[in-house]
Amino acid sequence: MAEGHERVEGPAPMQGGGFYNDHAQHQAKGGAHGLPLIARAFEGMDFDGMALRGPVTLADYGSATGRNSLAPLGLALAEVRRRLGPDVPVSVVHTDQPGNDFTALFQLLRDDPDSYLRRDARTFASAVGRTFHEQVLPDGCVDFGWCSFAAHWMSHAPVMPTGHVWPRQTVPEVRAAFAAQAAADWRAFLAARARELKPGGALVVVQPSLPDAEPTTFPVLMPWVEAELDAMALGGVLTPEERGRMTILVFERTAAEARLPFADGAFAGLTLVAEEAREMPDPFWPAYAVDGDAAALADQHLGFFRAPFLPSLLAALDPGRDAAFRDAFTNRLMDGLGKRMRAAPQPLLSPMVILTGLYRKAG
Template sequence: MTKNGTSPRPANTLAMAGDNTYNENSGQQYLAMEASLPLFDDLSFGRDATFVDYGCSQGAASMAVMQRLVSRLPPYSTASVVFNDLPSNDFNSLIKLLPSISPLDPTITVYPCISPNSFYNSVAPACTVDVAFALSSIHWLRQVPPPKSAEESFEEYLRKRNTRNAAASHQDLVEFLNLRGREVKPGGKLIVAAPSPCADDIDGRISGNEKLRCALFKAMDILIAAGKLPANATAGVYPPNHVHTERSFRAAVTETGAMWTIEKVYSKVIPHPAYQSMLESRSIKEDTKIRNALREQYAGIVMDWMLAVFKPFMRTWWMEQGLEEGVCEQVFQECSEQAKVEFVKSGGAELPVAQDFVFVRLNRS
């Protein structure tokens, strides 16, 4: 029991959808990685260096950063590159990408290492890490929040969850910074690209994001009504995460004492790449049939992107509620296709799916 008499929440142990699914649907996360690269440009480190990615997932974005870091090493160096994520992560997909870290200088030796562990635990020995980074990962909470109650609509649940998760998110960020503070060398760097609340709806991205989520839950409601999903199928499928702001970063850094100093910080909107492609294609012709086809194509891409995150939570919760494992994949595919239809019907396919990000570089004091 916790101090307030409630039962502790279960740990978050589920990684992204496997079989390279996350890599194939992480275009927006890759753009966020590219937007973080200026924070790596002026780094310096010794001949033998250790680089750690906390929350590497299946490695598509991680490899690009590791290659960039390794290329900055002087001749006859060694580089230990450590990829950390939950034990349930699809490390096989990541391993296949390791040859992409190929130093141009043949005198540089790279030693890859996989660390299957929550980054809310120790990941590396004390004072061994030169550059640590976490790109699109530290918004994941350590524990799974309570599921949606039967009395709440999905919209009400979304409105309340930010307030409910804020305290846990702050504690998790402080713990993450304290742990990395023990592992990163004095003078070493921690670089973070973290999803942040959308600042405004001028371009419709808040509406687009909401319509995408609501389309998925509408699809589940349809399958519940058809008897294909358990009655409580929507209650516990929302991923346990909470976005950060520059303000929340500064508050967490302050709470770690003099451990960290913020060197650089900036924010940027990262749209899903499919939206810009749709706009460019749509401007070629105004034919209604073409426009509808483009909307359906866009809906398919962004829904698959979201489901690469949601799928493990959906399947796990559905089976906990009584759905047979043997039919789970078939029902998931039906839900996916229905959600894409609902997204188009709601007008979401005419709006951007985009995420604000905050980018921070910290120096270990």
């Protein structure tokens, strides 16, 4: 480990071109755990005042390319229409990193039959390319915020190299540094949302978490990734520096860690209104238990891994690596993982707990 050497860059954006939309079923199933909190988020809001203050604003934090945002934002929009009618203008703001594929997002909003834009002529979409670890919208402008399967991504790695592709599986001293950074990122995220929310506004956050007795998610999948990358480094395909940078900047919080900012009550003007933690099994395993199709199971697991995590590994390659090398690297990694998955079919996306929280700004 190189002491004191920080990685300035944040996590790489999700894979674009519609790939993330087509391979984020796991995230969609997890995000669905937060849908019941949306109606509760609107309870107690000052709707008379909301109608007088200009457009109602719904914020989507960590939108990626948008598919998994349609259901929650559609529900939030329905709550607004039920209370304020069809004529009040509604602004929906999607936020993600500057490198996000916003073209795919806007094409989805235009073309998808489930898009809120196709059902509501008085709703207007926009996007902001900025990390949600800082403030991305003006003070006091958001009525309702939604963030699903995004808040566990870190702002940066506190140390580099980390010694493992998955920070929770690295050595204890490095893991402790990541835990401290994840805690700081969570407080920064909450404080920024508190500034952006209107008084009485609400935020729903859904994030993958851990059972209390488990040290990590993906205890089989990520060591397989580690082994494949180590083999490429040993064979000279990757330089030691490239291999050392290959860390996925995710650090899942336990329910207790997510609750820490609220240990003494409100935090930054936000109150924790409701919280729920529910275990979620691997969503692809039940079909395999019926049909025994190891190839289909592997394809689903590979799609899940590739959409959110492969961009982080590609971002660690030297800038001079051309498209042919990047394609060859991707193909070799996916081929190696696929062989492992087909040879030993098992639930890979577990153990996981889905942690949902409803937060409200005083006022």
